[in-house]
Amino acid sequence: MELKFISYGGAFDYPLGNSSAIVKINYKICLIDCGHTVYSSLRKTEKTDEIDYVFITHLHDDHCGSLSSLLIHRKHFSKNKLKIIYPTQAFRKTLHDFLTFTLIQPEKYLDYLSIEETGFADFIDTKNRHIPGMQTFSYIFREENETVIYSGDLEDSGYLKEKLSEKGISSGIIFHDVTFNRQNKAHAYYKDVEKLMGNFEVWGYHNNPDEKPDDCRLKMVAESSRFLI
Ligand SMILES: [Zn+2]
Numbered sequence: 001m002e003l004k005f006i007s008y009g010g011a012f013d014y015p016l017g018n019s020s021a022i023v024k025i026n027y028k029i030c031l032i033d034c035g036h037t038v039y040s041s042l043r044k045t046e047k048t049d050e051i052d053y054v055f056i057t058h059l060h061d062d063h064c065g066s067l068s069s070l071l072i073h074r075k076h077f078s079k080n081k082l083k084i085i086y087p088t089q090a091f092r093k094t095l096h097d098f099l100t101f102t103l104i105q106p107e108k109y110l111d112y113l114s115i116e117e118t119g120f121a122d123f124i125d126t127k128n129r130h131i132p133g134m135q136t137f138s139y140i141f142r143e144e145n146e147t148v149i150y151s152g153d154l155e156d157s158g159y160l161k162e163k164l165s166e167k168g169i170s171s172g173i174i175f176h177d178v179t180f181n182r183q184n185k186a187h188a189y190y191k192d193v194e195k196l197m198g199n200f201e202v203w204g205y206h207n208n209p210d211e212k213p214d215d216c217r218l219k220m221v222a223e224s225s226r227f228l229i
Pocket residue numbers: 058060063130153
């Protein structure tokens with residue numbers, strides 16, 4: 001399995017691009033999130049036609065703002081339609097309703113596949129733990145002995161740890177959204193995310209790494225070439 005970030009910025013870190021990653025697993029290429037900067041990045045890196053599956057963590061613009069553009073591109077310029085992976089039937093309907101406004105008949109542009117049918121991915125329902133009322137998900141990717149967890153936008157890193165424990169997951173790599181601002185109640189404060197370190201290898205994203213405080217023990221994905229495209 002390989003996970004590489006297309007870009008890693010927070011919602012307002014426009015020059016850094018929106019947080020989004022590509023996971024290569026089980027002979028499939030998966031895109032996690034497609035914010036408003038992501039379609040242009042995929043075009044520039046010529047990865048638009050490579051994607052098999054799309055996982056959407058939630059419907060904020062910086063996570064799905066160019067999804068319609070990607071779907072339209074794939075219908076008109078590629079041989080195969082994208083598959084949108086849905087964690088729950090309710091979220092499938094939400095996505096379908098959302099895309100109906102931009103695509104009119106979304107089913108002409110995409111196919112749906114349940115997350116169970118992928119055979120390698122799982123999810124944690126994190127509703128209300130980013131923004132009250134907003135449906136959000138964390139995603140888990142497993143192949144052989146490797147486990148990779150992608151938080152999505154999630155203020156409550158303790159909740160993630162609790163739910164991973166319930167699933168019997170006590171090790172692996174966690175990519176967690178991180179804010180360096182304690183007043184930010186939409187994302188996980190770095191001191192709280194540090195508590196996940198130990199059995200887990202933890203990497204932060206969804207921020208500007210230049211703002212990282214000196215006492216932060218977390219590594220940011222931006223600080224290493226290991227997880228960057
Ligand atoms: Zn968000």
